[in-house]
Amino acid sequence: MWRGGSNTRTCKRRFFSSPTRSRHHRPPYMLHSRGSQHLKAMAEVDHLAAERATARFDVEEMKVAWAGSRHAVHVADRMARLVASDPVFRKDNRTMLSRKELFKDTLRKAAHAWKRIVELRLTEEEADLLRQYVDQPGYVDLHWGMFVPAIKGQGTEEQQHKWLPLAYKFQIIGCYAQTELGHGSNVQGLETTATFDPKTDEFVIHSPTLTSSKWWPGGLGKASTHAVVYARLITEGKDYGIHGFIVQLRSLEDHSPLPGVTLGDIGGKFGSGAYNSMDNGVLRFDHVRIPRDQMLMRLSQVTREGKYVHSNVPKQLLYGTMVYVRQSIVADASKALSRAVCIAVRYSAVRKQFGSQDGGPETQVLNYKTQQSRLFPLLASAYAFRFVGDWLNWLYTDVTQKLEAKDFSTLQEAHACTAGLKAVTTSVTADAIEECRKLCGGHGYLNSSGLPELFAVYVPACTYEGDNVVLLLQLASGKQPVGTMAYMGKVQYLMQCKSAVSSAEDWLNPDAIQEAFEARALRMAVNCAQNISQAASQEEAAGFYERSPDLLEAAVAHIQLIIVTKFIEKVHQEIPGHGVKEQLQALCNVYALYILHKHLGDFLATGCITPRQGALANEQLGKLYAQVRPNAVALVDAFNYTDHYLGSVLGRYDGDVYPALYEEAWKDPLNETVVPEGYHEYLRPLIKQQQLKLSRL
Numbered sequence: 001m002w003r004g005g006s007n008t009r010t011c012k013r014r015f016f017s018s019p020t021r022s023r024h025h026r027p028p029y030m031l032h033s034r035g036s037q038h039l040k041a042m043a044e045v046d047h048l049a050a051e052r053a054t055a056r057f058d059v060e061e062m063k064v065a066w067a068g069s070r071h072a073v074h075v076a077d078r079m080a081r082l083v084a085s086d087p088v089f090r091k092d093n094r095t096m097l098s099r100k101e102l103f104k105d106t107l108r109k110a111a112h113a114w115k116r117i118v119e120l121r122l123t124e125e126e127a128d129l130l131r132q133y134v135d136q137p138g139y140v141d142l143h144w145g146m147f148v149p150a151i152k153g154q155g156t157e158e159q160q161h162k163w164l165p166l167a168y169k170f171q172i173i174g175c176y177a178q179t180e181l182g183h184g185s186n187v188q189g190l191e192t193t194a195t196f197d198p199k200t201d202e203f204v205i206h207s208p209t210l211t212s213s214k215w216w217p218g219g220l221g222k223a224s225t226h227a228v229v230y231a232r233l234i235t236e237g238k239d240y241g242i243h244g245f246i247v248q249l250r251s252l253e254d255h256s257p258l259p260g261v262t263l264g265d266i267g268g269k270f271g272s273g274a275y276n277s278m279d280n281g282v283l284r285f286d287h288v289r290i291p292r293d294q295m296l297m298r299l300s301q302v303t304r305e306g307k308y309v310h311s312n313v314p315k316q317l318l319y320g321t322m323v324y325v326r327q328s329i330v331a332d333a334s335k336a337l338s339r340a341v342c343i344a345v346r347y348s349a350v351r352k353q354f355g356s357q358d359g360g361p362e363t364q365v366l367n368y369k370t371q372q373s374r375l376f377p378l379l380a381s382a383y384a385f386r387f388v389g390d391w392l393n394w395l396y397t398d399v400t401q402k403l404e405a406k407d408f409s410t411l412q413e414a415h416a417c418t419a420g421l422k423a424v425t426t427s428v429t430a431d432a433i434e435e436c437r438k439l440c441g442g443h444g445y446l447n448s449s450g451l452p453e454l455f456a457v458y459v460p461a462c463t464y465e466g467d468n469v470v471l472l473l474q475l476a477s478g479k480q481p482v483g484t485m486a487y488m489g490k491v492q493y494l495m496q497c498k499s500a501v502s503s504a505e506d507w508l509n510p511d512a513i514q515e516a517f518e519a520r521a522l523r524m525a526v527n528c529a530q531n532i533s534q535a536a537s538q539e540e541a542a543g544f545y546e547r548s549p550d551l552l553e554a555a556v557a558h559i560q561l562i563i564v565t566k567f568i569e570k571v572h573q574e575i576p577g578h579g580v581k582e583q584l585q586a587l588c589n590v591y592a593l594y595i596l597h598k599h600l601g602d603f604l605a606t607g608c609i610t611p612r613q614g615a616l617a618n619e620q621l622g623k624l625y626a627q628v629r630p631n632a633v634a635l636v637d638a639f640n641y642t643d644h645y646l647g648s649v650l651g652r653y654d655g656d657v658y659p660a661l662y663e664e665a666w667k668d669p670l671n672e673t674v675v676p677e678g679y680h681e682y683l684r685p686l687i688k689q690q691q692l693k694l695s696r697l
């Protein structure tokens with residue numbers, strides 16, 4: 001205890017009693033030659049070497065399993081190092097920048113990243129990775145992530161031919177302007193209008209009310225020159241609902257807003273640094289005219305005469321860009337979660353508390369069973385989300401190919417899976433990052449731990465690209481038992497089956513897990529359906545509304561089944577490398593049994609398992625944690641993150657946490673002077689006044 005974080009008094013006094021220093025002063029022990037030698041010597045020590053030595057698998061091969069291929073490891077490694085070694089991409093001071101400085105820094109980084117991409121002739125895969133490792137939300141995310149995909153998905157070939165080369169070369173910068181001040185989730189409720197004027201062959205884009213102001217689009221506030229704007233199409237006096245239009249917003253000469261366009265940033269957001277690097281914007285149109293051919297016309301068209309023509313395709317294809325981004329967000333969830341877990345696992349192996357009353361070594365907090373039971377399910381979830389993300393990417397590609405061939409049969413499945421997986425993985429990840437902060441104790445609350453910023457950047461993922469609750473309710477509309485719903489075809493069996501588990505080890509059988517998860521999801525869905533029809537004597541919608549909290553839980557059960565199924569399928573594949581398959585098997589079991597334990601109420605209430613079987617699952621979970629323990633540090637090493645990308649003094653690869661924490665503190669602007677600004681105005685008069693009062697007594 002005395003040597004740990006609780007002993008702050010003596011330490012503090014030494015820390016702050018040094019003479020006035022310049023901005024770049026060093027901590028006292030670093031000014032001392034013996035101190036710096038000591039620090040250098042310590043930096044060469046791998047404080048986590050003993051942990052790494054206990055790993056029972058080939059970490060290099062696990063990197064391949066995580067990244068997807070040897071090629072992927074290699075490319076990611078190169079791009080991560082390229083970013084880490086470039087001073088322009090420095091990010092350790094980010095939380096100390098003002099909003100203006102941070103935004104300018106984002107512009108600088110984006111321009112420099114583009115310069116490097118062009119100079120080094122990077123491939124699309126390399127460029128995407130480079131941007132990922134720059135790790136600072138900015139307009140480029142929306143330009144590449146939504147503006148370009150919207151034109152690709154909804155533009156005709158001619159439109160693509162005209163606009164994409166401009167976007168690819170950054171001759172224009174685009175954003176995705178859908179959400180309005182008054183309407184986000186309810187896309188059909190958007191108010192912006194695009195009225196066709198046959199006299200001039202133009203659309204007139206207008207914001208008729210305050211609530212129709214576009215509000216939130218990233219990159220809109222300050223950077224974009226163009227936007228894909230979603231508006232109600234009105235022609236021949238009839239409202240044809242929401243369609244996409246390419247609209248120029250700013251001059252390409254001096255960046256000033258075009259006539260009739262009012263726009264700006266919507267203001268500071270949650271957390272320091274974090275998502276404040278992004279210029280989420282507000283936009284209003286006052287009868288702005290655009291040529292007719294700037295309506296995205298792949299799905300429907302307006303003729304020169306003003307006739308509305310809808311191609312023979314489902315109208316929901318308009319939502320394709322959102323489906324694309326939702327599947328990327330699932331892959332992103334595993335990245336954010338694995339970063340937080342990497343920090344918490346490494347720090348938990350370094351951090352020691354209690355365990356010795358006689359001056360002997362204290363216990364690594366990673367050895368506490370409570371720490372393991374909080375942390376290892378998150379580690380397992382990171383792997384689970386990674387693999388389900390890969391599968392979802394495959395599904396998305398498959399559906400896209402089918403759509404090209406005019407086969408729309410899997411569209412609903414793609415929508416349900418992307419919506420549901422986006423909702424579950426982002427909610428779990430946001431909560432998990434916060435849990436990792438707590439797992440790191442007090443130091444986790446410091447910006448230098450990287451966790452506060454990671455949380456603040458990540459948490460809006462629960463809202464953007466569809467509020468998670470709204471998205472989960474979309475699953476309830478799935479009708480046919482196909483694809484991931486196929487298990488619903490086994491309704492008769494799954495409604496009455498009983499788990500055969502009779503020992504803790506029986507829970508290691510993937511069939512036992514699969515059956516329990518299928519039965520739970522199916523029975524919850526059937527219960528909902530029955531309750532809805534009972535609640536809705538007249539109309540199904542009324543019952544749906546009444547029972548929507550139950551529907552949410554049933555949707556989560558279905559999505560958890562998908563995640564478990566895809567993890568089991570992954571582990572059934574051939575996986576090279578000593579011990580790699582065994583570790584993944586253990587993590588798969590941890591994930592499934594943790595979910596079973598956490599949602600035990602569902603499994604018991606639906607009669608899928610007995611209380612005794614629930615207790616056996618928990619017993620097995622404890623054994624699995626013991627199995628994961630010696631491999632934990634190596635399992636997070638397999639994510640292959642550089643210290644730069646991780647951005648955490650607690651998650652350093654070498655585990656040399658304390659000197660780094662100590663040094664980091666001195667970089668805070670408050671420590672630029674020993675006597676703080678404001679002392680003479682506020683502190684000194686206060687102290688003097690009190691002294692005077694006391695002397696009068």
Ligand SMILES: CC/C=C\C/C=C\C/C=C\C/C=C\CC/C=C/C(=O)SCCNC(=O)CCNC(=O)[C@H](O)C(C)(C)COP(=O)(O)OP(=O)(O)OC[C@H]1O[C@@H](n2cnc3c(N)ncnc32)[C@H](O)[C@@H]1OP(=O)(O)O
Nearest residue numbers: 141142145146184185187316319328329415464465466477
């Ligand atoms: C920027 C990205 C960069 C890189 C990518 C990589 C990683 C991402 C990382 C970070 C992201 C960074 C920044 C984030 C930027 C954020 C952007 C945004 O937020 S853009 C705005 C997003 N807005 C939404 O998501 C709105 C949510 N609402 C909806 O999606 C829909 O309106 C809703 C699903 C709620 C449907 O409402 P409803 O009124 O019921 O629907 P409708 O009448 O229109 O249709 C009913 C019918 O259609 C089916 N359906 C609905 N959606 C889809 C779909 N997408 N695909 C297929 N089918 C769909 C629906 O199920 C129903 O079917 P049935 O009639 O029941 O059969």
Ligand SMILES: Cc1cc2nc3c(=O)[nH]c(=O)nc-3n(C[C@H](O)[C@H](O)[C@H](O)COP(=O)(O)OP(=O)(O)OC[C@H]3O[C@@H](n4cnc5c(N)ncnc54)[C@H](O)[C@@H]3O)c2cc1C
Nearest residue numbers: 176177178179184185216217218460463464465466467469
């Ligand atoms: C950081 C960030 C970046 C964004 N970037 C963009 C962008 O680039 N482009 C863009 O167009 N938009 C963007 N958005 C907007 C985003 O897509 C919307 O905020 C999101 O879709 C949620 O919609 P909303 O804000 O209208 O929430 P609301 O729908 O108003 O949600 C409020 C509450 O109501 C609940 N609720 C709503 N409807 C229902 C229902 N039917 N049943 C039950 N509960 C319901 C929700 O669960 C939530 O609790 C961004 C948002 C954020 C936070």
